[in-house]
Amino acid sequence: MATAGIDFASSYRLSIGGELVEAAESFDVYNPATGAVLAKAPAGTVDQLDTAVAAAKAAFPGWSRLSWDEREGYLTRFADALQAQSEELTTLLTLEQGKPRHSMAKGEVEAAIYWVREVAKRRLPREIIEETEQHVVETRSTPLGVVAAITPWNFPVLLGLWKIAPCLITGNTMVMKPSPYTPLCTLRFGEIAQGILPKGVLNIVSGGNELGQHLTAHPDIAKVSFTGSTATGKRVMESGAVNLKRVTLELGGNDPAIVLPDADYKDLIPKLFWAAFGNSGQWCIAIKRLYVHSDIHAAFVKEFVAYARDRKVGDGMDPDTDLGPIQNRMQFDKLKNLFADIAANGYAVPLGGTIDESRAGNFVPVTIVDNPPEQSRIVQEEPFGPVLPIIAYDDIEDVITRANQTPFGLAASVWGRDKAKAYEIASRLEAGTVWVNEIHIHGIDIPFGGHKQSGLGVENGREGLSEYTNTKVVMTAR
Incomplete structure (x- = not known):
């Protein structure tokens, strides 16, 4: 498995089906400290987003059949590759988001990589909830399918990896859309994952708000994990109703x-x-x-x-x-x-x-x-x-x-x-x-989520892992 460094001076591309993909158009990403254009990010199209969802759907059966330990191995190697690029990611995070490199940016990158390693060690074991002379009742946590992740611009590295790690360790595949204000670190995640994760397991598509709307309504998306404003969270929940998507919404606060x-x-x-x-x-x-x-x-x-x-x-x-x-x-x-x-x-x-x-x-x-x-x-x-x-x-x-x-x-x-x-x-x-x-x-292992209009569901902890699964009951006659 390749974990070689990547060229942070190279152009940015989408990650779709295990390939780095060009986009016909791009959009400007600004350095908030100077107002100058920092980079050009690929403006993915709806067709490219559909291709990413199809790739994730095709990868799901093989990925979900792997053991927890096998998926942990992949995520640990991904964390190793992120760690090898942590200095470059820290600098890029400061340039696109603005937070001080020596304090908050460095802390965010380090915490995010630690999160991937540790979440990969967690499990949702099968449980026997009833055992009699007549039958055995067992509960299992089974993956949902393709998860859409939409991340915000304030903590793009941490909140991105907060979603990737629990989604993948539980056996799901993912299509992630970063904020158009801070897409660069997330696009590098996709590039770093090349040669480590199986094709189609993690797909990154950057672009405008229309992509988010299409993604949340897509019939092949089983769940949406969204972090952002309460107003947008309401629209996510509404569009997800088309096929009763599971949703986790981490929204605003006062x-x-x-x-x-x-x-x-x-x-x-x-x-x-x-x-x-x-x-x-x-x-x-x-x-x-x-x-x-x-x-x-x-x-x-x-x-x-x-x-x-x-x-x-x-x-x-x-x-x-x-x-x-x-x-x-x-x-x-x-x-x-x-x-x-x-x-x-x-x-x-x-x-x-x-x-x-x-x-x-x-x-x-x-x-x-x-x-x-x-x-x-x-x-x-x-x-x-x-x-x-x-x-x-x-x-x-x-x-x-x-x-x-x-x-x-x-x-x-x-x-x-x-x-x-x-x-x-x-x-x-x-x-x-x-x-x-x-x-x-x-x-x-500490659940985090909001009450009232601050969100729905939780991230982290056993409860957060469970949000990426269905509960399946298997009853067997003796």
């Missing part, structure tokens, strides 16, 4: 963090800052609303602003950069609109709030909004950028109500010295994941 009056808040400020502003706020589980008890609110804001003021926003290739640019112009313009609303309403902004549009790149300053009204856009909407409202509260019952008054329910956190009290509050928050005195802890 995650609250509650700081209790007994918290050692000075020690928490770095943790809370990075939980809100990491990746320049471009992640679904970022703290979006920070509720701080009024007894400590004023002092907390002062200390938080002092810490935030020293963080450098810049090009992710600069080793001194703490926070990179906004990845794309669409999101940049949404933040401009939100900043205009903050200014128009006269909310207190002790740090940031003004975007310097004369600067090349999609740079948005770290911005803190002090105690805006609960019904303001900055509190009610998911900004997906480096802006955070810090909101005072007096009553615990009131803040729990406010934290839960959202259509989202992805994650939340509670911070305080009284662990029993913090835990009791956490148990009442309506979210798929709630952290107490820690945040953004994930694991191979």
Whole structure:
């Protein structure tokens, strides 16, 4: 099996049926730190997408019949090949996404490769659920078929491999469509997989939104795994109804963090800052609303602003950069609109709030909004950028109500010295994941998913593996 390095300076091609395929047309991929064209990505056609689905369908019988151990072997060799290219992938990730190379990009690539290795070791064993003199009842987890994966632009490496590993180890094949804003690392995944995975097991097709719509409605797709906005997730679920596709939807969030009056808040400020502003706020589980008890609110804001003021926003290739640019112009313009609303309403902004549009790149300053009204856009909407409202509260019952008054329910956190009290509050928050005195802890065996309009189904853990399978019951008479 070949695991030789690839030429990262070469042109980008689609991966279809074990071959690298040219596209007649291409589209520009921009470096968000400079605004310059970084590369040309192949614009796959609907016909090429259909060919990729057909290749995955043809590969499914042979791949699904392999043992778990055999599939683990393939995935481990794939992880080895990714590891051999990890430095190049890290640089490419920064150039196309914007996040700092030395911190978040490096961490994302390393975590993603680790995920592939570890998920490949997991199993869904057969279980005997009843055994009598008359018969034996056994449950098995059987693969679904061809899975469509659609990935976002904020964590294209990690979230791409989060989908590939559980899909393939459970015996399914895949057609992946990356975001047109960040397709490059994913296209390299396909190239790295050449000569390692059997033909048709993993197919990568880049292109515009019309490909995603075609893929989610395709009659030969058994499941869609989608990470993105709630609005798009609803359309995915609707189009998948044509043949009752299984869907896993990891969608938006408006995650609250509650700081209790007994918290050692000075020690928490770095943790809370990075939980809100990491990746320049471009992640679904970022703290979006920070509720701080009024007894400590004023002092907390002062200390938080002092810490935030020293963080450098810049090009992710600069080793001194703490926070990179906004990845794309669409999101940049949404933040401009939100900043205009903050200014128009006269909310207190002790740090940031003004975007310097004369600067090349999609740079948005770290911005803190002090105690805006609960019904303001900055509190009610998911900004997906480096802006955070810090909101005072007096009553615990009131803040729990406010934290839960959202259509989202992805994650939340509670911070305080009284662990029993913090835990009791956490148990009442309506979210798929709630952290107490820690945040953004994930694991191979820890399920992750949202409540309400933050998603459907889970990723990771036994539950996440099971989402790529059907439950089959086999009953045998003695």
